[in-house]
Amino acid sequence: MPATTRRQAHSPRAHRPSNPQTARWGSVALCRPRRASTLVAVGYLISRIKGQDGGVLAELRLAALLDTPWAFASTYESELGLSLAQWSERARRGATGGDAATFVATEGDHGVGLVSAFRARDDPSSVELVSMWTAPSARRRGIGSALVAAVLNWAAEAGPGRVSLWVAEDNDAAINLYAAQGFTRTRDTQPLPSDPVRMELRMQCLLGT
């Protein structure tokens, strides 16, 4: 995986399609997770992170925060200070057990995508999807969709429930991605924690029986 060493200038406007087909307001829809057999596609592999892959997780997550700082609630600076032990603990949580999961997309030896999810402590049927990212060189090839589908399949293992996420309201690429997987917008909005002059909106979908 190429190490990203400096922040690049990005703005959500630069990623906007000229005619965005963004998700519209709607009632909560059913998620559309694909079967696990469809999650391996030519050229890339989606897999759950391994407990010993704290370094891989750190590299992917920091690359994501450098690449598209405007897309995330957290910042590169806030996560740069995490120790390898802390990244390893995150990887361990995401690797096993039912309360959290992290999936990575790899091409050969290179990590090209990341997503994490966790269950609410007080309501295990409620799953939060976070940290969604595909490396720029690997976009528009279905990797983001496959990562979201991996989360939906993992969430569905616990039975019926709900998967929710926050997304910056000017992030049309991500909103389109989530809408294609069955997420709809709710009316919940809040300031983006990393850039409070911008807003993020809540999307969610229901896991059927």
Ligand SMILES: CC(C)(COP(=O)(O)OP(=O)(O)OC[C@H]1O[C@@H](n2cnc3c(N)ncnc32)[C@H](O)[C@@H]1OP(=O)(O)O)[C@@H](O)C(=O)NCCC(=O)NCCS
């Ligand atoms: C959003 C993101 C994860 C999409 O990843 P990806 O691997 O390119 O997604 P996919 O190839 O699976 O695309 C699935 C669908 O999403 C939508 N989409 C993806 N990128 C898009 C773009 N730039 N503009 C408009 N729609 C887009 C399309 O509907 C696409 O289907 P299509 O290619 O058949 O038209 C990726 O662009 C990314 O990492 N962006 C920066 C980080 C980010 O925004 N994370 C989300 C935080 S909430």
